[in-house]
Amino acid sequence: MNRKKLILILIVLSSTLIISIYSTYKRYSNLQNTMDIQNTIFQLVKLKSADAVWNYELNSIHSDNFPHFDRVNKAANHYHKEMMLFLDISRNIKEPFDNFTTLLPTLSRQKKSRMNDYLSEVAIIRNSLKYLDTLLFSLNKEAENDKFILKFLADAQYQLSKSIALNQRINLKEPNSFNQCVHCTEQQIKTVNAINKHLKILNNQIVLSHQARDAFFNAEHSDLLTTLFDELSLIYVKTDAKHETIKSQILTFTLILVITLVTLFLLFYLLYRTIDEHRAAGITDPLTGLYNRKKLIENLPMFMASHVKYGQKFSLLFIDLDGFKGVNDTYGHDIGDKLLQKLSTRLTNSVRKQDSIYRIGGDEFVVVVQGINNADEAKNVAENLLTKCNRKYELEGNKCIVTLSIGISLFPEHAVTPDDLLKCADEAMYYSKNHGKDRVTVWNKKHN
Amino acid sequence: MIYLLLNTLINKRIYLCFFFSCITFSCIAIEPIIPIVKNPSIDTEKFELGELLFKDNRLSGNQNTSCYSCHNLTAGGDDGLKTSINLSTNSPTVFNVSKNYYLGWLGKYNQLKPHLEMILNNPKVMNIDWAFTINALANDVVYTKLFKVIYKTGVSKTNIINALLYYEENLILPSKFDAFLLGDINAISASAKKGYEKFKDYGCASCHQGANVGGNVFQKLGVINTFSGENGNYATKTLRVPSLRNVAVTSPYLHDGSVKSLKGVIKLMAKYQLGQTLTDTEVDQIHDFLKTLTSIIE
Structure with missing residues (x-):
């Protein structure tokens, strides 16, 4: 009874375990994929490096005699491409993260337009510088003897150097400027004015370009990239921790489930085994392993029914040992028991496959010979048994001889009930015993 | 000892590499215009x-x-x-x-x-x-x-x-000037060469540079002197600097097509973008240079 309760508990336990594993799995499948987050982080690293290249190219515009806007534009395009990829990959990441990703294109567009502003300023500065350089160079050549214009030119040259320094963010000292020409011709005054105008424009442009450059290096943009990185790392760590927890949960649950199921199986097996043993103990003879009387009484009606159904006959061979008591008395009960075991082995080996043997008493056996047409067939089987079993038995050095007295009754000729059939066989056996033993007798009305 | 020796050898090699790469790179970088070449493996x-x-x-x-x-x-x-x-x-x-x-x-x-x-x-x-x-x-x-x-x-x-x-x-069509940049000194005339020098000296190349001689920067018309057009109704806005490749065969000029001749537009640009009045010879030389940018069509 306890065992049955235990099994019930185990079944309930395993089903709850299965349900809990399923629910955990469901929770797990709803989770963010960590691979997605990882890929987003990798793409962000690429985006950051593209941004760095872009910044570098913008910084190095002044490193050539002529600025090459192709390179910085190429870097900007590359950044744009990486950004689109990043937005595409990070699309699936929920949480507050999408607020930042919507900000990114806006800031990037801003950065691009600021780059274009800066490039325009740089172009103007460059053309002013080139123009002034060419103009001052040619004027210097022309006005070799003109003291006043030379003085003005020297001042203009100084102003130009100041502007170049300012372009590199270096402030030079401001001297008394000599930006007018007192004794000049009208033509010369025109040139002087043009130069002054250009110098002024150049200075203004340099200030503007500094502003545009500062605007390009927008702290908000670089901060956003850093924030994105921090956010992503945080999301990754959180999700990964969740994954790990759930993974270990599932593992534990599964382990418990497996253990429970194995225990359950073992218990079932043991239960089956015990029941089988109990059943076997009730219908077999513990000494010889043959069926007992109970089984014979149980079986006979079934044999009858099946033989009636197929119109066949079967026969009961009632076997009694002659001289078994003598063996017991001479050699002891141990030897007697061994003799019975040996005999039952011989019996088992001598009968046909379909015949069954029962030990119904101390030295009484019954063999059911099935599927025969007449009593002679049964008699043949019985005579075969006689010859086989009458040989000497060697038991612990003792040679014993026992003979068999066999009585045969035939169903349905002699009797139609189990008890009558058994009675007939018994009577036939007594006839054999009384008429010299070691013989076979088929039941006859006379024996009654 | 051996380690030091090896190290110096390697360093020397690196320096040499640097030296050569600097030469080749600066040869191109020194010019505002980068030559273009056709894609050799075209389908x-x-x-x-x-x-x-x-x-x-x-x-x-x-x-x-x-x-x-x-x-x-x-x-x-x-x-x-x-x-x-x-x-x-x-x-x-x-x-x-x-x-x-x-x-x-x-x-x-x-x-x-x-x-x-x-x-x-x-x-x-x-x-x-x-x-x-x-x-x-x-x-x-x-x-x-x-x-x-x-x-x-x-x-x-x-x-x-x-x-x-x-x-x-893949519609990349190089010109005579690309051949010149790539080392064929006789690909363009002496006048065109002078025009190219002027083009660089006066600052045209500040905006018209790169592989396409423009097309990579924005600028408004009237940087030095305010431009209001021939009829006084030119709306100045920031526009993309156009490429000067094939400029000689793509008349009329400006975004509204208001200038017909190339010489006219050269003068106009010099005046409003550079604050410069060019002599006729200079205009002719720059004109000759711009003509060398016309694509060679087989």
Whole structure:
């Protein structure tokens, strides 16, 4: 009874375990994929490096005699491409993260337009510088003897150097400027004015370009990239921790489930085994392993029914040992028991496959010979048994001889009930015993 | 000892490499214009399919306009009109268009694909009826054959756009000046060489630089002197600096096509963008230089 309760508990336990594993799995499948987050982080690293290249190219515009806007534009395009990829990959990441990703294109567009502003300023500065350089160079050549214009030119040259320094963010000292020409011709005054105008424009442009450059290096943009990185790392760590927890949960649950199921199986097996043993103990003879009387009484009606159904006959061979008591008395009960075991082995080996043997008493056996047409067939089987079993038995050095007295009754000729059939066989056996033993007798009305 | 020796050897080699790379790189970097070269491994079939589509009227809604209508491949890649039909701006050349970093006068697009899609779908320009076009091309033996060979999937919207893009991307046509930059000193005349020097000295090259001699920076007209146009109604706004490749064959000039002659526009640019009055000789020399930028068409 306890065992049955235990099994019930185990079944309930395993089903709850299965349900809990399923629910955990469901929770797990709803989770963010960590691979997605990882890929987003990798793409962000690429985006950051593209941004760095872009910044570098913008910084190095002044490193050539002529600025090459192709390179910085190429870097900007590359950044744009990486950004689109990043937005595409990070699309699936929920949480507050999408607020930042919507900000990114806006800031990037801003950065691009600021780059274009800066490039325009740089172009103007460059053309002013080139123009002034060419103009001052040619004027210097022309006005070799003109003291006043030379003085003005020297001042203009100084102003130009100041502007170049300012372009590199270096402030030079401001001297008394000599930006007018007192004794000049009208033509010369025109040139002087043009130069002054250009110098002024150049200075203004340099200030503007500094502003545009500062605007390009927008702290908000670089901060956003850093924030994105921090956010992503945080999301990754959180999700990964969740994954790990759930993974270990599932593992534990599964382990418990497996253990429970194995225990359950073992218990079932043991239960089956015990029941089988109990059943076997009730219908077999513990000494010889043959069926007992109970089984014979149980079986006979079934044999009858099946033989009636197929119109066949079967026969009961009632076997009694002659001289078994003598063996017991001479050699002891141990030897007697061994003799019975040996005999039952011989019996088992001598009968046909379909015949069954029962030990119904101390030295009484019954063999059911099935599927025969007449009593002679049964008699043949019985005579075969006689010859086989009458040989000497060697038991612990003792040679014993026992003979068999066999009585045969035939169903349905002699009797139609189990008890009558058994009675007939018994009577036939007594006839054999009384008429010299070691013989076979088929039941006859006379024996009654 | 051995380690030190090896180290110095390696260092020397690195320095040598640096030295040579600096020379080769600075040779190009010292010039404001970068030479262009044709793509050596071009898919001829795909390129020809793109050209066929480029010239096909059936790509437009009214069936009498093609890309070719405004980008005449035999006349410098533009239409020679003041402003294109139905549009308010002058048509730029299609040659070397992929070397531009910004497309169109306003520079709204920086990639060919969205720009091409815009042009095709624009009701003022192509106004394409995709269903009709795909059907018409699918019933054309020449097209079906070509599309099958190149794409497997046959005639479709994506494939048509892809072929056109491939054509545009590979329509790289170098000029005599590229040969000059690549070392052929006699490729251009002495006058053109002088013009190039002036072009650099006066600062034109500040904006007109890079592979396409422009097309990668924005600028307004009237940097030094305010420009208000010949009629005084020129609306100055920040526009993309146009490429100067094929400038000699793509008259008229400016975004509204208001200037007819190249010499006129050279003078105009010098005055308003540089604050400079050029002599006639200088104008002629720069004019000669600009003529060397015309693509060589075989």
